[in-house]
Amino acid sequence: MDADLLVIGGGINGVGTAADAAGRGLSVILCEKGDLASGTSSASSNLIHGGLRYLEHGQFGLVRQALRERNLLSKHASHLVTAQPFLLPMSPEIRKPWLLRLGLKAYDFLAWDSQLPKSSSIVIKDLGLQSQYHHALKYYDCKVDDSRLVLHVALQAHEHGAQIFTRTEIIAAERTPKYWIVKLKNGNEIRDYVVKAIVNAAGPSAQQIANNILHVHTEHKIRLIKGTHILVPKLFDYNEALVLQNNDQRTIFVIPYMDKFSLIGTTEVLVDDPKDPVASEEEIEYLCNAVNKFILNPIKKADIVHVYAGIRPLYNDNNQDPSKNSREFVIDIDDKQAPLITLFGGKLTTYRHTSEQICNILEKNLPKCGAPWTDTAYLPGGHFPNDDQEMFKQHIKKIYTRIPQDLLQHYFNNYGTRITNLLMNVHSQANLGEHFGGFLYKREVDFLMQHEWARTAEDILWRRGKQGLFLDDQRVSRLSQYLDSCHK
Ligand SMILES: Cc1cc2nc3c(=O)[nH]c(=O)nc-3n(C[C@H](O)[C@H](O)[C@H](O)COP(=O)(O)OP(=O)(O)OC[C@H]3O[C@@H](n4cnc5c(N)ncnc54)[C@H](O)[C@@H]3O)c2cc1C
Numbered sequence: 001m002d003a004d005l006l007v008i009g010g011g012i013n014g015v016g017t018a019a020d021a022a023g024r025g026l027s028v029i030l031c032e033k034g035d036l037a038s039g040t041s042s043a044s045s046n047l048i049h050g051g052l053r054y055l056e057h058g059q060f061g062l063v064r065q066a067l068r069e070r071n072l073l074s075k076h077a078s079h080l081v082t083a084q085p086f087l088l089p090m091s092p093e094i095r096k097p098w099l100l101r102l103g104l105k106a107y108d109f110l111a112w113d114s115q116l117p118k119s120s121s122i123v124i125k126d127l128g129l130q131s132q133y134h135h136a137l138k139y140y141d142c143k144v145d146d147s148r149l150v151l152h153v154a155l156q157a158h159e160h161g162a163q164i165f166t167r168t169e170i171i172a173a174e175r176t177p178k179y180w181i182v183k184l185k186n187g188n189e190i191r192d193y194v195v196k197a198i199v200n201a202a203g204p205s206a207q208q209i210a211n212n213i214l215h216v217h218t219e220h221k222i223r224l225i226k227g228t229h230i231l232v233p234k235l236f237d238y239n240e241a242l243v244l245q246n247n248d249q250r251t252i253f254v255i256p257y258m259d260k261f262s263l264i265g266t267t268e269v270l271v272d273d274p275k276d277p278v279a280s281e282e283e284i285e286y287l288c289n290a291v292n293k294f295i296l297n298p299i300k301k302a303d304i305v306h307v308y309a310g311i312r313p314l315y316n317d318n319n320q321d322p323s324k325n326s327r328e329f330v331i332d333i334d335d336k337q338a339p340l341i342t343l344f345g346g347k348l349t350t351y352r353h354t355s356e357q358i359c360n361i362l363e364k365n366l367p368k369c370g371a372p373w374t375d376t377a378y379l380p381g382g383h384f385p386n387d388d389q390e391m392f393k394q395h396i397k398k399i400y401t402r403i404p405q406d407l408l409q410h411y412f413n414n415y416g417t418r419i420t421n422l423l424m425n426v427h428s429q430a431n432l433g434e435h436f437g438g439f440l441y442k443r444e445v446d447f448l449m450q451h452e453w454a455r456t457a458e459d460i461l462w463r464r465g466k467q468g469l470f471l472d473d474q475r476v477s478r479l480s481q482y483l484d485s486c487h488k
Helices: 012-023 052-057 060-076 097-110 146-159 203-213 281-292 351-365 389-399 405-422 442-451 457-463 473-487
Strands: 003-008 028-031 082-089 120-123 135-143 163-165 169-175 180-186 189-200 222-233 241-245 251-257 261-265 269-271 306-315 330-334 340-344 435-437
Touching: 003 012, 012 028, 012 146, 012 189, 012 351, 028 146, 052 060, 052 097, 060 097, 060 135, 060 351, 097 135, 146 163, 146 457, 169 203, 189 203, 189 351, 203 222, 203 306, 203 340, 222 281, 251 281, 261 281, 306 340, 330 351, 340 351, 389 405, 405 442, 435 442, 435 473, 442 457, 442 473, 457 473
Parallel strands: 003 028, 003 189, 028 163, 082 241, 189 340
Antiparallel strands: 082 135, 120 135, 169 180, 180 189, 222 261, 222 269, 222 306, 241 251, 251 261, 330 340
């Protein structure tokens, strides 16, 4: 037997399951056909949130669960998951103000154990919004860099002994009553592995993999909903994100992004193909128009610096309106022979709970599987002495006096306490080696290759941070050239 468990997919739910299972004493292999987080988990709105709008659909249990997870993540990865204030300007013709106030009271109530401030009503002044928007509700959620969260959880899995195989695709499987024989393909190499159980966490491809590779017909079905985001130069000087109510009842977020940009999203379009989603001109126009109805200085398509699209792998509840499709996750269990668990749905915010539920099911089939543990576990880099992040930061500033403050802050946000591993024996900026542009130096590139499974320029620029926003084509080619030289 090569392992107790094979996890298919290196998105947030795959790495979450691998970490939880490995921590319970199972031997785990995770295969990801591309880079970690190369699917939906790097195309989100980057929010760790309860999902205020799900209250409108009566999904109180889902919201409470997500708010609980928001709490845990803000504690266990406080360098990565940070508070984000939101303003919801009143549009009485779309939703009655009393209804929104009531909704936010319910949100506050469900977040009873949160450290974040409660909601309040404010008068809008000098916020760059059109004059008909004069009142807003203010509330708090959290934000995160989605793909860095995936990387942190993958590291947690690895620390507990999981083997993480990137650029490794499952291409075939044979099932027996007691085990699976799977074929994993990495480049030109194909290898057979024998495992006791499989968790299929392939996100949008989960159904296809279940049907075509694992030859199992799942009880539940998937619904694929594409969402697009655009990034424009920072629209406002303030730190609040905006929640804008569009007249089709949908809401559009405008979120401060990396100090210099505003992230605008998202659309909801039903699609058939789980692979390589592309933002359409229509979706981009929809987002620009939705925002322009609110702001004083309209944005144009030419302002857009970056666009991305991702697919929500929701379980299909057959709701006529896809935007009202339930956001609850469903775990499809097939243990007639060697067990297979297929996940439909699941959010970035609730990955820990989802993974815990999956492992609780595995416990029944794999007696070696231990008890749940992740609700008290810090993510790598997230455990600050005495839980005092500020004191740790001051300590770091004293050690690395010759590293610019903004660069140090950038490293802190991305690595937390792991900053000391990254900067081991670094005494000055010169020790960081070649500068590839933005905040990216050779030292970090080497660290990402050695410790975070990075192989290509795209892995580094878009999924180990977002320095891709600051490098021109020439600098990207130089980085690729350097990476090629390392792989020779
Ligand atoms: C537009 C948008 C905005 C969102 N915003 C938020 C938000 O703000 N907050 C939040 O909590 N949630 C948000 N979500 C939801 C969240 O991002 C997703 O639910 C979550 O990332 C799904 O993760 P996953 O691991 O299930 O799937 P994925 O991240 O897609 O991972 C599946 C992985 O499986 C791999 N794979 C596929 N086929 C194979 C194969 N044959 N062999 C091996 N590997 C394979 C893929 O390469 C992929 O990396 C958003 C989603 C979208 C689309």
